[in-house]
Amino acid sequence: MAKKKAGGAKARQKSRAKGKRLGLKVAAGQAVSEGQILIRQRGTKVKPGRNVGVGRDHTIFAKKAGKVKFSYAERGRKKVSVI
Numbered sequence: 138m139a140k141k142k143a144g145g146a147k148a149r150q151k152s153r154a155k156g157k158r159l160g161l162k163v164a165a166g167q168a169v170s171e172g173q174i175l176i177r178q179r180g181t182k183v184k185p186g187r188n189v190g191v192g193r194d195h196t197i198f199a200k201k202a203g204k205v206k207f208s209y210a211e212r213g214r215k216k217v218s219v220i
Contacts, residue, residue, distance in 0.1 A: 165207045169199045175217055184210050186218030 159177045163169055176183050176197040185191050186208065188201040199205075203219040210216040 163205050165205055167205050168203070169205055169219060170202050171199060173199045175199060175205060175219075183215045183217055186210075186216045188219040189217055 157177075159179065161176055162174050169175065174196055175189065178195050178197070181191065181195050183197060185197055186206075188199065188203060190198050190200050192198060197217055199219045201219055206218045206220050208216050208218065
């Protein structure tokens with residue numbers, strides 16, 4: 138029989154989930170090819186602009202080759218385009 142309580146040991150028994158590698162994949166002004174992933178995100182934090190598409194999981198990708206440009210959309214939301 139245990140003489141002492143397990144001080145938080147139960148909380149540490151869960152498996153450690155790996156990171157999902159979200160975030161920006163390219164920088165502003167960088168050249169991209171058609172179909173290249175620009176941003177991986179949960180929810181549409183960054184809105185799509187010109188020549189940019191959105192995947193089912195809110196991934197933003199380039200529809201055409203060009204250079205990446207970041208700007209601000211309505212209400213201060215970030216927007217990404219390929220020029």
